[in-house]
Amino acid sequence: MLFEPQDQFLQRKRKLEQIAALGYDPFPHKFAFTHTPAAVVRQYASRTAAELEAQPISVRVPGRILTIRLHGKTGFAHVLGEGERLQIYVRKDVVGERGFELFHRLDIGDIIGVVGHLFRTRTGELTVWVEELVLLTKALLPLPEKWHGLADVEVRYRQRYLDLLVNVDVRRVFERRARLIAEMRRFFEARDYIEVETPMMQLIAGGATARPFVTHHNALNLPLYLRIAPELYLKRLVVGGLDRVYEINRNFRNEGLSTQHNPEFTMLEFYQAYSDYRDLMDLTEELLTGLVRTVCGTTTLPYGAHQVDFTAWQRLSMREAIQRFWPAEAGPAPTPADLARPGGPHRAVEQYNTYARRTQRTPIEPAQLSEGVLTGLLFEAVAEEHLIQPTLIYDFPADLSPLAKRRDDDPTLAERFEIFAGGLELGNAYSELNDPEEQEQRFREQIARGGEEVPKQLDEDYLRALCQGLPPTAGAGLGIDRLTMLLTDRHSIREVILFPLLRPEVRDSAPPTAPEVVERK
RNA sequence: AGGGGCGUAGCUCAGUGGUAGAGCAGCGGCCUUUUAAGCCGAAGGUCGUGGGUUCGAUCCCCACCGCCCCUACCA
Numbered sequence: 351m352l353f354e355p356q357d358q359f360l361q362r363k364r365k366l367e368q369i370a371a372l373g374y375d376p377f378p379h380k381f382a383f384t385h386t387p388a389a390v391v392r393q394y395a396s397r398t399a400a401e402l403e404a405q406p407i408s409v410r411v412p413g414r415i416l417t418i419r420l421h422g423k424t425g426f427a428h429v430l431g432e433g434e435r436l437q438i439y440v441r442k443d444v445v446g447e448r449g450f451e452l453f454h455r456l457d458i459g460d461i462i463g464v465v466g467h468l469f470r471t472r473t474g475e476l477t478v479w480v481e482e483l484v485l486l487t488k489a490l491l492p493l494p495e496k497w498h499g500l501a502d503v504e505v506r507y508r509q510r511y512l513d514l515l516v517n518v519d520v521r522r523v524f525e526r527r528a529r530l531i532a533e534m535r536r537f538f539e540a541r542d543y544i545e546v547e548t549p550m551m552q553l554i555a556g557g558a559t560a561r562p563f564v565t566h567h568n569a570l571n572l573p574l575y576l577r578i579a580p581e582l583y584l585k586r587l588v589v590g591g592l593d594r595v596y597e598i599n600r601n602f603r604n605e606g607l608s609t610q611h612n613p614e615f616t617m618l619e620f621y622q623a624y625s626d627y628r629d630l631m632d633l634t635e636e637l638l639t640g641l642v643r644t645v646c647g648t649t650t651l652p653y654g655a656h657q658v659d660f661t662a663w664q665r666l667s668m669r670e671a672i673q674r675f676w677p678a679e680a681g682p683a684p685t686p687a688d689l690a691r692p693g694g695p696h697r698a699v700e701q702y703n704t705y706a707r708r709t710q711r712t713p714i715e716p717a718q719l720s721e722g723v724l725t726g727l728l729f730e731a732v733a734e735e736h737l738i739q740p741t742l743i744y745d746f747p748a749d750l751s752p753l754a755k756r757r758d759d760d761p762t763l764a765e766r767f768e769i770f771a772g773g774l775e776l777g778n779a780y781s782e783l784n785d786p787e788e789q790e791q792r793f794r795e796q797i798a799r800g801g802e803e804v805p806k807q808l809d810e811d812y813l814r815a816l817c818q819g820l821p822p823t824a825g826a827g828l829g830i831d832r833l834t835m836l837l838t839d840r841h842s843i844r845e846v847i848l849f850p851l852l853r854p855e856v857r858d859s860a861p862p863t864a865p866e867v868v869e870r871k
Numbered sequence: 872a873g874g875g876g877c878g879u880a881g882c883u884c885a886g887u888g889g890u891a892g893a894g895c896a897g898c899g900g901c902c903u904u905u906u907a908a909g910c911c912g913a914a915g916g917u918c919g920u921g922g923g924u925u926c927g928a929u930c931c932c933c934a935c936c937g938c939c940c941c942u943a944c945c946a
Contacts (some may be wrong), residue, residue, distance in 0.1 A: 426906065426908085473905080494883085495895050498880095579946095609940080776946085
């Protein structure tokens with residue numbers, strides 16, 4: 351075992367041997383500590399030099415060395431713990447000959463424990479006056495450079511442990527993500543929801559339109575899919591009388607990667623019986639505004655060049671949004687009534703395409719698409735990028751929404767809404783379709799239409815569950831990763847996922863082999 | 872999948888058709904309140920990989936590998 355940089359690796363191994371030769375246990379089993387570096391900083395930041403002298407504070411602090419400055423018979427170092435750095439001061443006349451020998455053999459990256467008391471240096475920095483020093487773990491590899499840190503995104507993602515150590519704000523992002531999920535659980539807990547876990551390995555990957563990952567169970571000799579959504583299982587649970595359920599967990603979609611897409615991603619899905627999508631609009635706004643307030647301590651978030659105000663929600667129907675954001679240069683905007691008329695979306699698409707060709711934009715391909723699909727495409731082309739402020743877009747074309755209930759007054763529309771903020775699509779919700787006959791018909795239409803992102807098989811068990819009776823229910827899904835992006839002002843999903851999917855690293859050895867490689871053209 | 876960009880020391884980056892530099896880190900030395908510590912000295916590179924053009928390539932051309940960004944599918 352030998353890693354780059356080899357010279358430093360070997361050098362550090364030598365030092366480890368020298369430390370052992372001095373009589374220190376090179377791998378001690380524990381360190382009884384009184385404070386982490388962060389705790390020291392938190393508790394004693396306001397203590398003056400005089401106060402620390404009058405009332406000495408003894409501490410035992412573990413931490414990882416970030417910097418070392420040797421000054422002959424003394425030396426300073428900073429140790430890191432819980433995301434904060436704390437200075438230590440080591441003197442030969444205090445720690446003794448052997449202790450100072452140890453200090454000289456320490457490297458940046460080593461984990462040590464110090465015993466001593468707090469004081470302030472001439473420049474006023476809170477510092478541990480070290481009386482005893484121990485090595486807790488030797489680092490055989492160096493840390494990235496102290497001033498510029500680690501900037502190479504590839505190394506940052508592959509060796510996230512380095513990124514977390516060296517880039518303080520990265521730690522903050524994941525602390526905030528954890529806080530967000532914790533607050534989410536409190537929110538649903540307080541509303542009598544029950545948290546559940548449903549299968550991630552499924553015989554039929556339903557509940558969304560996406561290409562699934564395929565796997566196989568040996569003992570049962572079963573082909574299985576990694577789930578693309580928990581939706582159909584959660585609704586089975588509502589049938590079973592769990593009137594309010596939620597799940598926070600991973601979904602897997604075998605699609606391309608982008609700044610907004612990782613093949614595995616985390617979703618919150620929640621279902622509430624005896625409610626419709628209007629109820630969920632209120633609940634969703636309350637959830638998001640509350641989360642932003644408790645997690646960020648404010649309701650206005652900076653996101654890139656924008657300020658996103660979570661007290662200023664707007665609600666637009668999809669047709670209203672098309673009218674509202676219709677480009678002026680494309681001529682008079684179609685009204686919701688125009689878009690509702692038969693042939694209306696077709697005419698609007700033609701009008702849009704004329705404008706698109708003139709302005710070097712991608713036109714919409716109208717061939718063989720339904721009015722509903724065209725309306726959805728128009729919305730994406732014209733409106734989506736403008737949805738910076740928190741917005742609910744509602745009343746989707748029914749033929750884009752096979753699991754949603756139709757509106758009573760307009761069966762071409764589904765009772766469905768999506769949540770947008772910061773230009774990100776954050777979530778999706780609807781009044782759940784609970785008429786088993788209509789559900790079967792919509793499933794069959796979907797299967798007939800075909801495509802890799804559609805299940806090949808009818809989920810009969812789900813239909814049987816619906817026949818048992820799903821109460822009127824509304825459900826929603828919220829992308830946790832994207833929400834984290836918004837709350838931490840990150841613009842790539844990889845910045846909010848600890849280990850995003852990357853191609854395997856090629857080290858000198860043979861390429862990685864999979865037991866079963868599925869060949870696809 | 873298509874288009875654009877990037878790849879030089881462990882890290883952050885300069886640079887040139889005549890095989891390379893800085894700062895930090897590392898190594899040897901000096902230094903008892905420093906903090907991007909300082910000073911002296913020595914070391915460190917198949918310039919992503921493989922071809923081609925050339926007397927000569929890290930630089931020019933081609934292919935490949937990896938990463939980033941945009942577009943397409945999706946949340």
